[in-house]
Amino acid sequence: MSDTNIIDLLRQRLPSECVLSEAEDLRPYECDGLSAYRRLPMVVVIPQTLEQVQTTLKLCAQKAVAVVARGAGTGLSGGALPLSDGVLLSMARFNRILEIDTANRCARVQPGVTNLSISKAAAPHGLYYAPDPSSQIACSIGGNVAENAGGVHCLKYGLTVHNIQKIEVLTIDGEHLTIGSQALDSPGYDLLALMTGSEGLLGVITEITVKLLPLPETAQVVLAAFTSVEAAGAAVTATIAGGIIPAGLELLDNPAIRAVEQFVHAGYPEDAAAILLCELDGTDADVATQIERVSAVFRAAGATELRVSRDEQERQRFWAGRKAAFPAMGRLSPDYYCMDGTIPRKHLARVLAEIDRLSTEYGLPICNVFHAGDGNLHPLILYDANQPGELERTEELGGKILELCVAVGGTITGEHGVGLEKINQMCVQFNTEELTQLHAVKHAFDPQGLLNPGKAIPTLHRCAEFGAMHVHRGQLPHPELERF
Amino acid sequence: MSLVESFRDTLRAAHAKGTPLSIRGGGSKSFYGRPATGSEFSVAEYTGIIDYSPTELVISAHAGTPLSELEAALANENQMLPFEPPHFGPGATLGGTIACGFSGPRRPYAGAARDHVLGITCLNGRGEALRFGGQVMKNVAGYDISRTLTGSLGTLAVMLDITIKVLPRPETERTLSREMTSEQALQLLNRWAGQPLPLSAGCYFDGRLMVRLSGFEQGVRAAAEQLGGDEPDAAGGFWEDLREHRLPFFQDDRPLWRLSVPPAAALPALEGEELIDWGGAQRWLRTEQPATTLREATAGAGGHATRFRGGDRDDVFHPLDPALKALHQRLKASFDPAGILNPGRMYSEF
Numbered sequence: 001m002s003d004t005n006i007i008d009l010l011r012q013r014l015p016s017e018c019v020l021s022e023a024e025d026l027r028p029y030e031c032d033g034l035s036a037y038r039r040l041p042m043v044v045v046i047p048q049t050l051e052q053v054q055t056t057l058k059l060c061a062q063k064a065v066a067v068v069a070r071g072a073g074t075g076l077s078g079g080a081l082p083l084s085d086g087v088l089l090s091m092a093r094f095n096r097i098l099e100i101d102t103a104n105r106c107a108r109v110q111p112g113v114t115n116l117s118i119s120k121a122a123a124p125h126g127l128y129y130a131p132d133p134s135s136q137i138a139c140s141i142g143g144n145v146a147e148n149a150g151g152v153h154c155l156k157y158g159l160t161v162h163n164i165q166k167i168e169v170l171t172i173d174g175e176h177l178t179i180g181s182q183a184l185d186s187p188g189y190d191l192l193a194l195m196t197g198s199e200g201l202l203g204v205i206t207e208i209t210v211k212l213l214p215l216p217e218t219a220q221v222v223l224a225a226f227t228s229v230e231a232a233g234a235a236v237t238a239t240i241a242g243g244i245i246p247a248g249l250e251l252l253d254n255p256a257i258r259a260v261e262q263f264v265h266a267g268y269p270e271d272a273a274a275i276l277l278c279e280l281d282g283t284d285a286d287v288a289t290q291i292e293r294v295s296a297v298f299r300a301a302g303a304t305e306l307r308v309s310r311d312e313q314e315r316q317r318f319w320a321g322r323k324a325a326f327p328a329m330g331r332l333s334p335d336y337y338c339m340d341g342t343i344p345r346k347h348l349a350r351v352l353a354e355i356d357r358l359s360t361e362y363g364l365p366i367c368n369v370f371h372a373g374d375g376n377l378h379p380l381i382l383y384d385a386n387q388p389g390e391l392e393r394t395e396e397l398g399g400k401i402l403e404l405c406v407a408v409g410g411t412i413t414g415e416h417g418v419g420l421e422k423i424n425q426m427c428v429q430f431n432t433e434e435l436t437q438l439h440a441v442k443h444a445f446d447p448q449g450l451l452n453p454g455k456a457i458p459t460l461h462r463c464a465e466f467g468a469m470h471v472h473r474g475q476l477p478h479p480e481l482e483r484f
Numbered sequence: 485m486s487l488v489e490s491f492r493d494t495l496r497a498a499h500a501k502g503t504p505l506s507i508r509g510g511g512s513k514s515f516y517g518r519p520a521t522g523s524e525f526s527v528a529e530y531t532g533i534i535d536y537s538p539t540e541l542v543i544s545a546h547a548g549t550p551l552s553e554l555e556a557a558l559a560n561e562n563q564m565l566p567f568e569p570p571h572f573g574p575g576a577t578l579g580g581t582i583a584c585g586f587s588g589p590r591r592p593y594a595g596a597a598r599d600h601v602l603g604i605t606c607l608n609g610r611g612e613a614l615r616f617g618g619q620v621m622k623n624v625a626g627y628d629i630s631r632t633l634t635g636s637l638g639t640l641a642v643m644l645d646i647t648i649k650v651l652p653r654p655e656t657e658r659t660l661s662r663e664m665t666s667e668q669a670l671q672l673l674n675r676w677a678g679q680p681l682p683l684s685a686g687c688y689f690d691g692r693l694m695v696r697l698s699g700f701e702q703g704v705r706a707a708a709e710q711l712g713g714d715e716p717d718a719a720g721g722f723w724e725d726l727r728e729h730r731l732p733f734f735q736d737d738r739p740l741w742r743l744s745v746p747p748a749a750a751l752p753a754l755e756g757e758e759l760i761d762w763g764g765a766q767r768w769l770r771t772e773q774p775a776t777t778l779r780e781a782t783a784g785a786g787g788h789a790t791r792f793r794g795g796d797r798d799d800v801f802h803p804l805d806p807a808l809k810a811l812h813q814r815l816k817a818s819f820d821p822a823g824i825l826n827p828g829r830m831y832s833e834f
Contacts, residue, residue: 103674103748126678148624159622161631162599175807182746183787184591184765187802188812188830189640190598193631197624214680237539243562243652283680286703342620344540374621414622422625429625433612438626440818444811457626 006065006087007043013055020044029088032073032080033135034421036337036391041068041082046090050170050206053089057204058174060087066450067172069200071111071143074135076338077419079147079199079455089204091142097121098207104182105212106165111142111205115149118210127212130157133415134323142205148197150415152248152279152322155373157213159415161196168207169195172446182209194441199417200452202445216281219247220291221318224298225272225305229253229368232274233348235301236372239278242297244290248279249373250322253352256329256367256380257321263328266321269305276372277322279315325369326380333365333382337394340422341405342414345375354404355379362397364390376414377405403428418456426456427463435460487530488613488644494525495611495642498824505824507638509548510575513584515793517637517829518800527579527642533557534645535619542602542619544647547579554578558650566594566651570727579643585635588727589685589696592677592747592763597634600649604630606641609820619647638826639834640819654684654698658708659719662693666760667750669693673763674748681707685723686763689733696723726761733759736770739795741778743767745787752781768792775799801830809833 010019020026021043031038042065047053060067066086073080082088094110097118101107102125107118115136119128132151133139139149145167150159157163166180180192195202226232232251239246252260252275257268268275276298280290295306309315329336343351352368355377359366365382379401383394402412402425412418412425430438438457442449458466485493498505504522514520530548538561545554551571558564568588569581582604587596603617616629633640664672669688676683676695684698695711696719697704708715716722725731734740738756745751747764756771769778778789779802788802804812809831816823816834823834 101746102678104746105674105678106746148628150622154622158595158599159624161628162595177807177811178805179808181744181786181788183744184747184762185585185596185635185744187788187790188804188808189636189815190585190632190634191808191811193598193628193634196628198627202627214678217680240541240652241539243655245651282699283682283703283706285706286682286700289700289702342622344537344542344619346537346540371622376620376622409619411618411620411623411625413625414620415624417624418626426625434614434616434626437608437612437614437629437819441627441629441815444814444818 006059006063009059009063010043010045010056013059014045014047014052018046018048018052020046029070029073029082029090032070032075032078034076034078034419036385037078037081037420039082039084041088042085044088044090046093048093053170053204053206054174056087056089057170057172060450061172061174061448064448064450066453067204068452069146069204071140071146072114072138074139075143075147075419076340076416077413077421079417079419079452081420083453091140094142094206100125102127106182106209107212108207108209109141110207111145112140115139115141115144122212123215126215128215129210130163130213131160134326141208141210145196145205145208146198146200147417148415150371150376152250152371154371154415155249156245156247161193163211164192164196164208165211166209167192167195167205169203169205171203172448172450177203180209197417199419199456201442201456202451204451217283218287219279219281219315220287221309221315222278222280222291222294222298223268223307223318224276224278224303225269226274226276226302227272227304229274229352230349231302232276233345233372235276235298235303237345238297238301239294240373242293244293246278246290246294246373247281248277249371250277251275251368251370251372252322252325253368255365256325256369259328259332259367260321260325263331264320264324266317266324268321272304277318322369329367329380329382334384334386335382337381337383337398339377339379339381339398339401340413340416341402341410342374342376343405343408343410345372347408348375351377351404351408355401358397358400362393364394364397371414374414375410399425420455423455423458423462424466426458427466432460435463491527491642491644492607492611492613495607495609495824499610499822502822503824504827507642507826509577509580510550510573512571512573512576513580516584518832519797520826521828522824522826525642528577530644538563540619541650542647543650544619544645545578546645547577547643549578551576551578551581559653562653563650564653565600565648567591567597567600568594568727569597570729572728578646582634582643582646583636583638589687589723589761592686592765593684594651598631601630601634601646602649603647604633604643605645606633606643608641609822609825613644614641617647621649637829639816639830640825642825656701656704657684657696657698657720658704659694659696659716659722660708660711660713661716662713663691664693666758669760670748670764676711677747677763681711683763687726688760689731694722731759733757733768733770737794738770738772739791740793741769741771742790742792743769743778743782743787744790745782745785749785749787751785754778754781779803798832804831
């Protein structure tokens, strides 16, 4: 009944170019950045106006049809994976920067604007938007808010939630809400925090006001090589103990260094067990002070080689390797799978050793490239999807790594979101009462459960099937269950 | 029976009978918000630092832990709460500070209380123990409930354990002062905030602009030379007096209003005395003017007005628009279906 005529209803109410339902037109929307999961939506709606978004949502609410909102489709957790009986709502045409308010240092933008274009538009005013996920050239700010995206500079400048001020939202009933304000706080509950990272389950974001920061006077990178990952980890701890919060602090292990060097020739020492890239920014005077101190800390921690970027070109070259890490893996292996757990840094050595052990056990190589400053790991599992069973083994190994992160007091996702990918591990991180409370929060926004159903928060039924509900938090479950 | 078990039993009984509870820590902020109703539910005894790893930049403590104890532990390691929370009395607890969501002069430059909350363990209105967030800075599993609880005035849950991100104390701080008009001060504060300067506070009061610079010795010295102005004696005490509302401005019988506005906003002329903090984003006003006048003026500038101290305590917070209010009520019901947690403390309807 309802499912069959929603397409007709959408066609009646929206311009024809806004509604796609032919299989070949749906194909580009079958997956997001996690391409292992693919599914064609029933219909794609690409609205051009707020009224069209509202019309679409109202129709879906009336007909009880599910809606998956999509930004640029660069997400890494399957959050924008369509539903075969649902509407895929693309916000791609909301791609305008509406206002740059230099006096109050903020920008009002539409959700389809790319992350990087905000900083580009703000640059002539000496300002920028701080969160910089590695996909910033392509990812949309709407998606960044939905995922609470991070990036290399989170350690000092925070995540998306710390860098937005206001959002305009449509509920599934098409009701308009303004959440937050251009002031530094708003009356009532902090719904801005609740909406940020809610993965499209609570509302559809139609406009965002982001905070802009002054561009730092200078930024320089210190590159340090170490003879063990542990020594590099200890250097990170010592840096922070010394009262320095670098703008970015990244670690690459030896397999990652070698892969990157073959690919982009960033000049990394290929014999190092690990390197740290430590970016320091601020005024010229502050950067000079920090470089001196960080260099001393790294030397004391056993750095075998220290290089400080001498100019902007060299700084970019140091970063080029880090930024090319993922594509470099693509050359080493037919497929790779990127994990996203976060751990308290003090457990770094133990967790890396266990990851290494799991890698051997599963016979799948793992490279480690990660945000060392805030303990956000990105182990990359190399595999070949054409080998029967290898994807499944990879997913199982990935699941084990995430459960390990939870066991040491960390989390299954630092910045990529739960989406569909990590939904089973949510059962490890949260108990029945907590999941019930999260569902109750969703119900307060979306009583029919039509916004991105099946993502981010698992049903209790799913957790029971996954077999993790009985596992006490902090202990590793060993379910030999298939995922999907 | 442990303290948490007794809290849980009290909540379950109150939930079953629909008995309203008034959650209380040290009582230092009982002046704030609408009046408490219901029987007193004290968490003041639930004290102690659970875990503090200076190199992780993270501290966890029970909600009843005195703020002064927490700050002393941090100071020992040369660290601090970056949001510089006011105490407003000797009994201030961590739980009360987070429930009110208060932040001090450093807020515009270092972030608010909510920006530094990493995780909260709480009991909801059904007496269920829930943990959201964690001990790490990056964590996007599940909705961000711990930040949502921050500033919710105890109306959603009773906080038990709170994990906060901390930062190293700045190596040096200097305060600069200069005479000027409030218009000039707002202009300068906002211009400077758009430049890479180590600002950590900016206030205008009694015809003088006061700014604080924090950071490494050399950077602060260079910035001080660039900005110019006098260096008042005992300036550190000034920022603490401002934070704690001990300046002469705050010693006045008229109601104290807090106008939260975009930092560069030009407000229409309002009667009363004004003190500008947060680089322009927080304006304190001592005035007898009616609430509607102040709310229209602030809303017109994109902000909101709170009757912070004194005056009609039934009408404290800026009214929510109907759709948002309905959502607040549904959200409240999702945590506290029987409406037992601090009912009416924020708005009369929930």
